[in-house]
Amino acid sequence: MKHLKAIMLAAGKSKRMKTKTPKILHPIMGKPMIDYVLDSCDAAGIEEVILVVGHEREKVMDYLEERVKYALQEEQMGTGHAVMQAMPLLEDFSGDVIILCGDMPLLSPDTLAVFINQHRKSESRVSLLTAIMGDPGKLGRIVRNKDGSVEKIVEAVDATPDELKINEVNTGTYIFDADYLREILPAIGLPNAQKEIYLTDTILISREVGEKVFAMSCPDYRESLGVNSRADMAKASKVIRERINHDLMMSGVTIYDPDNTYIEKTVEIGNDTVILPGCMIMGKTAIGSDCVIGPNSRISNSKIARGSTVVESVLNEAEVGEENSIGPFAHMRPGSKTDKLVKVGNFVEIKKSTIGEDTKISHLSYVGDATIGKHVNIGAGTITCNYDGERKHPTSIRDNVFIGSNTSLIAPVVLGEGARTGAGAVIRKDVPDWTLAVGRPARNIKKLENPDDEIMK
Numbered sequence: 001m002k003h004l005k006a007i008m009l010a011a012g013k014s015k016r017m018k019t020k021t022p023k024i025l026h027p028i029m030g031k032p033m034i035d036y037v038l039d040s041c042d043a044a045g046i047e048e049v050i051l052v053v054g055h056e057r058e059k060v061m062d063y064l065e066e067r068v069k070y071a072l073q074e075e076q077m078g079t080g081h082a083v084m085q086a087m088p089l090l091e092d093f094s095g096d097v098i099i100l101c102g103d104m105p106l107l108s109p110d111t112l113a114v115f116i117n118q119h120r121k122s123e124s125r126v127s128l129l130t131a132i133m134g135d136p137g138k139l140g141r142i143v144r145n146k147d148g149s150v151e152k153i154v155e156a157v158d159a160t161p162d163e164l165k166i167n168e169v170n171t172g173t174y175i176f177d178a179d180y181l182r183e184i185l186p187a188i189g190l191p192n193a194q195k196e197i198y199l200t201d202t203i204l205i206s207r208e209v210g211e212k213v214f215a216m217s218c219p220d221y222r223e224s225l226g227v228n229s230r231a232d233m234a235k236a237s238k239v240i241r242e243r244i245n246h247d248l249m250m251s252g253v254t255i256y257d258p259d260n261t262y263i264e265k266t267v268e269i270g271n272d273t274v275i276l277p278g279c280m281i282m283g284k285t286a287i288g289s290d291c292v293i294g295p296n297s298r299i300s301n302s303k304i305a306r307g308s309t310v311v312e313s314v315l316n317e318a319e320v321g322e323e324n325s326i327g328p329f330a331h332m333r334p335g336s337k338t339d340k341l342v343k344v345g346n347f348v349e350i351k352k353s354t355i356g357e358d359t360k361i362s363h364l365s366y367v368g369d370a371t372i373g374k375h376v377n378i379g380a381g382t383i384t385c386n387y388d389g390e391r392k393h394p395t396s397i398r399d400n401v402f403i404g405s406n407t408s409l410i411a412p413v414v415l416g417e418g419a420r421t422g423a424g425a426v427i428r429k430d431v432p433d434w435t436l437a438v439g440r441p442a443r444n445i446k447k448l449e450n451p452d453d454e455i456m457k
């Protein structure tokens with residue numbers, strides 16, 4: 001099989017983004033734009049990518065490191081000039097060279113693979129990926145001859161009114177035979193010319209030298225969307241979101257309202273799980289089957305086991321066991337881990353704590369740096385006072401403990417198996433197994449002389 005390498009153009013300044021960050025590093029659905037294009041190249045079997053960098057190149061190189069080779073384009077003198085900068089790295093290469101842009105995150109690996117195949121079948125030495133769209137705007141137009149063959153590409157600025165009406169456009173994606181590319185590049189301009197050097201001119205020149213140009217159009221024109229602004233980013237994000245949600249639905253996940261559900265590609269979800277509107281599920285999150293998630297939950301880098309529900313809650317680096325009930329309005333922070341049948345109810349915050357089977361923390365609690373056993377009931381308003389202003393201290397609550405409402409557990413502290421605390425208790429010492437610790441009850445009950453007087457005296 002013929003070898004295949006890529007030249008990817010990414011030297012241009014992205015004025016319309018109005019950003020400090022190089023355009024191709026801006027994330028779309030949690031992943032930098034450039035990663036989409038590079039992943040598609042990997043999937044399509046491209047052996048090596050030469051990235052043409054210029055503007056803000058240090059940041060790009062810091063991010064991509066050794067994943068690509070770099071060619072430097074000092075001054076952005078056009079797409080043809082950009083390709084010329086990559087050629088020294090292809091000096092001894094014979095095979096196919098695919099040229100594409102780093103700002104096309106929607107180009108799918110499938111389309112890329114079909115394009116490569118079709119190019120090879122066509123036996124052309126130059127091929128072009130086009131797209132047909134209703135509003136071609138500023139994109140280069142594909143001018144075809146009466147017999148349907150490609151004549152040239154005209155840039156919108158250089159086009160006649162008739163040419164502007166053409167709705168087949170250049171996606172900026174080409175395949176050239178490496179020898180042919182070397183042969184033809186000098187013909188499109190000199191590196192020192194005043195005007196931009198257009199890569200598109202290679203097409204007209206091919207025609208002139210009698211070289212057949214093969215063109216294939218994208219099955220879905222949206223794949224050719226080049227991202228030039230934050231508005232384009234939102235468009236691209238919508239398409240990627242649709243693709244991800246579609247795949248999940250096909251794999252057996254119910255999504256009530258895909259337009260209002262943001263799930264990143266890295267997320268895994270089991271079948272018969274239902275995702276309600278307004279959820280953002282991100283990073284390396286894995287959700288089992290038969291769960292109900294949402295509405296309105298934000299879940300990142302977390303695991304949720306089979307049969308659990310998460311309602312209006314925020315989870316980050318948390319691990320939820322089977323058949324849990326989380327929320328509404330729970331916050332599970334990094335290091336929270338629950339066993340099966342746990343309840344974490346309204347306005348409960350959990351941080352770096354493990355919670356045993358069948359334990360209930362139903363209302364208004366803060367649990368931090370705690371280890372809680374099985375069948376424990378944590379009363380409403382219980383707080384682990386884990387922080388003394390300098391250091392964090394652990395709380396250990398053994399099996400079958402019953403914590404009365406509004407208990408303050410001043411850590412470090414251990415509550416032995418079956419221990420109980422009275423409502424409002426302030427626990428400063430360990431409570432042994434099967435003992436009761438009662439705190440400070442209201443001592444006086446007196447008649448109110450005047451109901452407007454202060455109550456607590």
Ligand code: UD1
Binds near residue numbers: 011141
């Ligand atoms: C180019 C094509 C146009 C096509 C469009 C698709 C030319 C002359 N025109 O338009 O037919 O419809 O792409 O998006 O090729 N770049 C460099 N160095 C440069 C100039 C550009 O690396 O000197 C890079 C940009 O970073 C970008 C890509 O090339 O990734 C395309 O550049 P852009 O200016 O967006 O495209 P146009 O030249 O307007």
Ligand code: CA
């Ligand atoms: Ca340009």
